[in-house]
Amino acid sequence: MNCSRRLTDTLYWVGANDRRIALFENVYPVPRGVSYNSYLLLDEKTALFDTIDQAFTHQLLENVSSVLDGRSLDYLIVNHMEPDHCASIADILFRYPGVKIVCTAKAANMMKQFFEFDVDQYVVPVKEGDTLSLGVHTLTFVMAPMVHWPEVMVTYETTEKILFSADAFGSFGAINGNIFADETDYKNQWLPEARRYYCNIVGKYGPQVQALLKKASRLEISMICPLHSLVWRKDLDWLLEKYSRWSSYEPEEKTVLIAYASVYGHTEQAADAIAARLAERGVPNIAVYDVSKTHPSYILADAFRCSALVFASITYNNGIFCNMETLLHQIAAHNLQNRTVAFLENGSWAPVSVKHMTDTFASLKNMKVLEESLTIRSSLKNCQGDCLEALVDSIFQSLA
Structure with a gap:
């Protein structure tokens, strides 16, 4: 027909x-x-x-x-x-x-x-x-x-x-x-x-x-x-x-993408805490993704939309969690530029994922990696509240 x-x-x-x-x-x-x-x-x-x-x-x-x-x-x-x-x-x-x-x-x-x-x-x-x-x-x-x-x-x-x-x-x-x-x-x-x-x-x-x-x-x-x-x-x-x-790799919105790799929920909890505190400061249209649940193509698309990116990963086999590593490889392969980037790592005995994640972005242009990062030992503790707030403040200030 x-x-x-x-x-x-x-x-x-x-x-x-x-x-x-x-x-x-x-x-x-x-x-x-x-x-x-x-x-x-x-x-x-x-x-x-x-x-x-x-x-x-x-x-x-x-x-x-x-x-x-x-x-x-x-x-x-x-x-x-x-x-x-x-x-x-x-x-x-x-x-x-x-x-x-x-x-x-x-x-x-x-x-x-x-x-x-x-x-x-x-x-x-x-x-x-x-x-x-x-x-x-x-x-x-x-x-x-x-x-x-x-x-x-x-x-x-x-x-x-x-x-x-x-x-x-x-x-x-x-x-x-x-x-x-x-x-x-x-x-x-x-x-x-x-x-x-x-x-x-x-x-x-x-x-x-x-x-x-x-x-x-x-x-x-x-x-x-x-x-x-x-x-x-x-x-x-x-x-x-x-x-x-x-x-031209210019973000569409002054907002934040948060992608996390979590096995037992502790890194996810930290990612949610960052999202909540950014929302309390008035940041609209925040995107939060579990890298093991969402295909990288969706997260990459939102990375093009958002001006600030937060990656939170457990340490896995003395490196980055495998699904987070896939996402970061896709972001680097697609030549993303002109973003502010923050990292959070979790490790019960030897957290090293921040170093590896930072290395992944070394070849990309105009990526401002925040000096503030956050290291969790197994789970986020109340005593780390000031460190969490400092990271959130730094992310928020990058949106100005």
């Missing part, structure tokens, strides 16, 4: 929604699923923008065939060669053997790695600023390397001012009927998943995203069509501001 959606008089969404998937990229939980977006533009020539995941190739072909309604497909624009967007390329070629593939030279080389067909026979390579006329519509190609693969480009349609943005401006979550962001309560229902998507998928490449935003600022954009999630036609400045903040 045709499940395409009309976006403008000439542009159609021809993708699919995956609500069965448990882990995106076999790493990130997606309880609300994910969409694989592909777009078809009709003019004197027709152009398909990217394909979708192999599991939904049949749906893509049915959607494309229905929208074309007997017409041929002239161009396949490949903005990104990740398999959730390129897996159906060979199937499109089999169905439409006269199609030309428009992509970067690096994408063409990757295509040869994924597929057995004669890539050079089909590919029209493009570089920065090249254009392609479809008739009324003209496509301009903008290079976006490392957002988040090296072959990536985005495509700008100059007549209707549409940006086909590859993996930029997407989100986790399947599309539930309402395909435009302005048809949803985006800030409450979608923003946390959009932030989690950005931070985990693209977050490491802030400078490259900044370079793309600079190029985008020179374009008049009326619609953004990402490869995942909702299409944007309103409030584009709000979306661009979020990406500018995330990609």
